[in-house]
Amino acid sequence: MFPMNVVVCVKQIPDPAAPQSLEPGTHTLARSGKLIMDDSDAYGVEMALQLADAAGGGEVTLVSMAPGGETSGLRTALAMGAAKAILISDDALKGSDALGTAKVLAAAIKRAEPDLIIAATESSDGYTGTTPVQVAELLGLPSVTFAKSVTVDGQTVKVERQTESGFDEVTSPLPALVTVTAGVVEPRYPSFKGIMAAKSKPVDTLTVADLGLDASTVGAAGAGQEITDVAEAESRSSGEIVVDEGDGAARIVAFLETLKVI
Amino acid sequence: MVGFNFSESPERQLLRESVHAVAASFGHEYYVEKATSGGKSDELWKALATQGFVGVNLPEEYGGGGMGLAELAVVAEECAAAGVPLLLFLVSPAICGEILSRFATPEQCAQWLPPLANGEAKMAFAITEPDAGSNSHRISTTAVPSEGGYRINGTKYYISGVDEAAQILVVTRTGLDEATGRATLSLFVVDSDAPGLEVVPLPVEIRAPEKQFTLFFDDVAVDPSRCIGGEGAGLRTLFFGLNPERVVSAAVLNGVSRYALDKAARYANERQVWGVPIGTHQGLAHPLAEAAIAVELARLMCDKAAWLFDEGQDAAEASNMAKFAAADAAGIALDRAIETHGGNGMATEYGLATLWGIVRLLKVAPVSREMLLNFVAQRTLGLPRSY
Ligand SMILES: Cc1cc2nc3c(=O)[nH]c(=O)nc-3n(C[C@H](O)[C@H](O)[C@H](O)COP(=O)(O)OP(=O)(O)OC[C@H]3O[C@@H](n4cnc5c(N)ncnc54)[C@H](O)[C@@H]3O)c2cc1C
Ligand SMILES: Cc1cc2nc3c(=O)[nH]c(=O)nc-3n(C[C@H](O)[C@H](O)[C@H](O)COP(=O)(O)OP(=O)(O)OC[C@H]3O[C@@H](n4cnc5c(N)ncnc54)[C@H](O)[C@@H]3O)c2cc1C
Numbered sequence: 001m002f003p004m005n006v007v008v009c010v011k012q013i014p015d016p017a018a019p020q021s022l023e024p025g026t027h028t029l030a031r032s033g034k035l036i037m038d039d040s041d042a043y044g045v046e047m048a049l050q051l052a053d054a055a056g057g058g059e060v061t062l063v064s065m066a067p068g069g070e071t072s073g074l075r076t077a078l079a080m081g082a083a084k085a086i087l088i089s090d091d092a093l094k095g096s097d098a099l100g101t102a103k104v105l106a107a108a109i110k111r112a113e114p115d116l117i118i119a120a121t122e123s124s125d126g127y128t129g130t131t132p133v134q135v136a137e138l139l140g141l142p143s144v145t146f147a148k149s150v151t152v153d154g155q156t157v158k159v160e161r162q163t164e165s166g167f168d169e170v171t172s173p174l175p176a177l178v179t180v181t182a183g184v185v186e187p188r189y190p191s192f193k194g195i196m197a198a199k200s201k202p203v204d205t206l207t208v209a210d211l212g213l214d215a216s217t218v219g220a221a222g223a224g225q226e227i228t229d230v231a232e233a234e235s236r237s238s239g240e241i242v243v244d245e246g247d248g249a250a251r252i253v254a255f256l257e258t259l260k261v262i
Numbered sequence: 263m264v265g266f267n268f269s270e271s272p273e274r275q276l277l278r279e280s281v282h283a284v285a286a287s288f289g290h291e292y293y294v295e296k297a298t299s300g301g302k303s304d305e306l307w308k309a310l311a312t313q314g315f316v317g318v319n320l321p322e323e324y325g326g327g328g329m330g331l332a333e334l335a336v337v338a339e340e341c342a343a344a345g346v347p348l349l350l351f352l353v354s355p356a357i358c359g360e361i362l363s364r365f366a367t368p369e370q371c372a373q374w375l376p377p378l379a380n381g382e383a384k385m386a387f388a389i390t391e392p393d394a395g396s397n398s399h400r401i402s403t404t405a406v407p408s409e410g411g412y413r414i415n416g417t418k419y420y421i422s423g424v425d426e427a428a429q430i431l432v433v434t435r436t437g438l439d440e441a442t443g444r445a446t447l448s449l450f451v452v453d454s455d456a457p458g459l460e461v462v463p464l465p466v467e468i469r470a471p472e473k474q475f476t477l478f479f480d481d482v483a484v485d486p487s488r489c490i491g492g493e494g495a496g497l498r499t500l501f502f503g504l505n506p507e508r509v510v511s512a513a514v515l516n517g518v519s520r521y522a523l524d525k526a527a528r529y530a531n532e533r534q535v536w537g538v539p540i541g542t543h544q545g546l547a548h549p550l551a552e553a554a555i556a557v558e559l560a561r562l563m564c565d566k567a568a569w570l571f572d573e574g575q576d577a578a579e580a581s582n583m584a585k586f587a588a589a590d591a592a593g594i595a596l597d598r599a600i601e602t603h604g605g606n607g608m609a610t611e612y613g614l615a616t617l618w619g620i621v622r623l624l625k626v627a628p629v630s631r632e633m634l635l636n637f638v639a640q641r642t643l644g645l646p647r648s649y
Contacts, residue, residue: 075272076279190280192314192327195273 002154003057006048007112008082009105009119009132011038012066012073016124026095027227029125035066037073040120042187043180045077048118050185051152059083061112065093065104071203078198079190086112090207095220098126102134103218107211110139116157117177121146136177143177144170150178274336281315281340290345290521290613296471297616302426303471306346310337311381319506320359324375330572331360331506335513335564342517343524345613347620349422349472349514350384352628356510358385358431361449361503365491374429374451386427386454387507388418388477389500396633398433398500399444403479405434412436412484414450418477420627424461425473427454432479433500436493447496451488458482468619501578505571507628508581512564512588515624518617519557519588519595525614526550526599529606540602549598556591563587579641586634589625596621 012035014020021030037045045060052058062077062085074085086108093104109117117136122129136143148167149160157176161168190198208215216222242251256262270278288306296303310316319334320326327333338351355378362374377383394400403416414434424430429451436448452459460478491499530541530550541547567580600607600614608615625631639645 072272072275075276079276079280189284189313190276191312192277192280192318192329195276195280196327198276199273 002055004052004055004115004152005058005061005112006052007061007063007109007114007117008041008044008048010041010045010062010064010073010077011123012036012064012070013038013123013125022230027230028095031067034072035070037076038120038124040122040124040182043182043184044118044120045080045082046185046187047150047180049081051116051150055152061086061114063105063108063112065101069205074203075198076190078201079194080188081194084201085203087203087205088211089205092208092215092219095223096218097223097225098128098130099134099224100218100222102131102138103213104211105131106135106138107213108206109135115174116152119177119179121179121181132177132179141175141177142172144172145179147178147180148184150180150184277333277336278340280313281337282344284309284313285341285344285346288346293346293471294469294610294613294616297469301471303346303348307350308381316355316381317379319355320375320379321363324371325379326375330568331509332565332568332572335509335568338510339513339517342514343520345521347514347518347617349470351514352507352510353387353422354378354384357387357503357507360506361431361490361499364502365499370487370490383428384423384426386421386423386430388421388430389433390420391416391418396630401433401435401445401447403434405436405448405450405484411486412450414452414479414482414484416479419464420474421477422474423472424454424475424477429453431490433496446494447500448493449490449496449499450484451490452482452484456482468623469616470620505577505581508585509564509567509571511624511628512560512584515588515592515621516557516561516564518621519592522596522599522614522617523550523554523557526602530602546602550602553591553595553598557595560584560587560591582634582637585629586631589631592621593625
């Protein structure tokens with residue numbers, strides 16, 4: 001039994017079911033309304049809870065960077081069972097790119113001294129899928145991506161890493177960072193007890209200065225990228241409709257041959 | 263000055279989201295399938311109970327959530343909004359749960375509440391009789407003292423969920439009040455499989471997993487320990503339980519309304535008949551907007567009624583108004599959602615016409631529109647009693 005402290009990165013995003021818009025000028029996603037926990041991160045939270053449970057002790061700490069002091073999404077994860085949360089919210093973070101976000105998350109994660117860090121493979125709104133590995137790099141930790149199963153044995157983590165043809169078995173010493181895919185575990189729904197307990201769980205809200213970061217290295221000031229223009233995606237040309245006149249199968253084969261997939 | 267606060271606490275919002283997610287993982291197709299095949303909504307009920315949702319309003323010391331009617335209303339509304347309007351919420355946690363929590367002795371609470379809270383058991387509620395529906399004073403089912411207990415004789419009908427309830431809370435007549443000339447009532451917890459109790463299905467045109475039954479009591483023996491609130495105190499006990507039942511009825515109706523309007527809005531935004539989404543036509547948009555207003559007003563009144571009840575204040579007027587408003591709003595919302603869907607509105611697949619029965623039912627039961635209007639005419643407006 002090794003009590004294990006797990007940090008889960010939880011991104012809080014605009015409700016994907018609600019209509020979305022871009023900020024005029026900066027072309028970034030409008031985040032003025034209520035933000036919710038990215039569904040992709042529910043898997044990480046569940047995985048972390050199960051691992052801490054299996055280890056026989058330890059805590060799950062959430063780390064999130066979000067504007068406006070937003071905690072709605074964190075409350076959901078706390079209600080699932082996480083012990084506490086660190087929120088980094090600061091006007092200076094407006095216009096952060098993925099590297100800037102990684103710097104902030106890494107600085108916050110360091111404070112929690114985790115044995116394991118879990119993030120989603122990619123977020124549902126930005127989906128660059130680059131933040132977690134940058135966090136690992138900044139912390140000087142090994143990272144394993146695309147986990148479809150995670151187990152911890154003493155001081156090592158064993159991951160089944162999804163590949164196009166199957167999966168790799170990867171073992172890494174702890175501490176390490178693992179990104180999980182949807183389906184790694186089935187996330188629980190917050191129970192009534194969990195919801196009420198979340199009310200009194202601590203959420204530590206920090207600024208860039210609290211983390212000891214230089215404001216010129218994060219946010220728009222530190223961003224290596226800038227969105228200069230946004231254009232409508234070209235609508236795809238409609239496909240060819242083939243009416244089967246007995247030659248359907250042959251025509252599908254001919255089409256696949258032109259694509260050189262068979 | 264605080265005045266009114268219309269924003270829901272983060273906990274209540276989370277409760278909504280979580281209940282909705284659990285219920286939506288079953289969904290309306292599950293509900294219709296169970297209703298049609300004669301199956302029960304057991305897995306759903308169990309899933310909700312495991313999360314602590316079914317017993318949110320029951321006392322913590324008996325395994326409940328220790329919250330109030332407002333939270334139970336949230337649970338019932340969100341289930342309905344996710345396509346699973348459960349009639350059992352009205353009877354088991356609302357009327358039976360609230361009556362037991364308030365009037366049962368600690369021993370009775372310890373016996374009956376934990377299984378209700380953890381979902382192991384449900385309790386049905388039986389008051390209606392062939393000659394006593396709107397007029398409860400005419401109840402003729404009697405409980406007569408005999409051999410250290412009571413013997414129950416009589417007939418109840420339209421009793422929901424008896425086949426899935428372990429017990430039934432039965433309203434009986436145990437005497438006559440000399441002063442008023444009216445029956446004195448007593449409530450008993452009776453086992454659904456008690457000897458002498460015959461349970462006969464009573465088919466109705468409602469697509470719900472809960473079925474209705476006629477109950478024939480033939481000398482059914484009950485122990486005095488099964489009497490809730492004391493012999494002869496039934497009228498007071500009953501009146502206390504009716505408000506939660508009305509509030510939860512309103513909550514279920516409001517959930518159905520949201521479900522229907524949500525579907526209607528989506529369809530009206532997508533379906534094109536003349537080259538634009540049909541929601542562009544004000545002939546469809548305005549009726550839907552009207553329905554949305556009626557539903558939102560009904561939801562406000564439901565919140566108010568639940569709040570008054572939880573504060574220990576007189577909730578009768580607000581509960582009655584909430585139930586009335588919610589039933590009429592749901593009738594309008596569902597009808598207009600069906601209209602918006604054209605012929606598809608009647609298709610089983612679109613899951614709207616399947617709700618017609620329950621929405622129509624809740625205009626009549628558990629208390630009819632007319633009886634609610636009678637109440638408001640007399641109590642709110644001070645008009646003469648008409649009956
Ligand atoms: C132009 C621009 C403007 C931005 N403006 C703001 C802003 O005003 N305020 C602000 O807070 N952010 C802002 N961001 C940051 C942005 O929302 C993302 O956090 C960041 O770019 C990561 O990109 P991604 O969504 O592609 O993450 P991915 O790399 O796809 O994410 C993978 C996983 O990493 C973790 N993760 C990623 N981001 C976060 C996060 N923020 N918190 C916790 N875990 C996370 C999650 O587990 C996520 O699933 C901005 C980004 C850009 C590009
Ligand atoms: C599907 C279903 C489920 C049910 N589940 C249960 C249950 O679980 N437990 C239970 O105990 N009962 C249950 N009921 C019974 C239900 O509560 C009654 O049907 C309802 O209270 C109406 O009573 P009634 O049918 O006797 O109508 P009646 O009292 O006969 O009324 C007939 C009509 O006359 C009107 N009316 C009566 N008096 C007046 C007046 N003074 N002024 C104006 N109009 C008046 C009524 O509003 C109604 O429209 C259920 C009924 C149904 C259909």
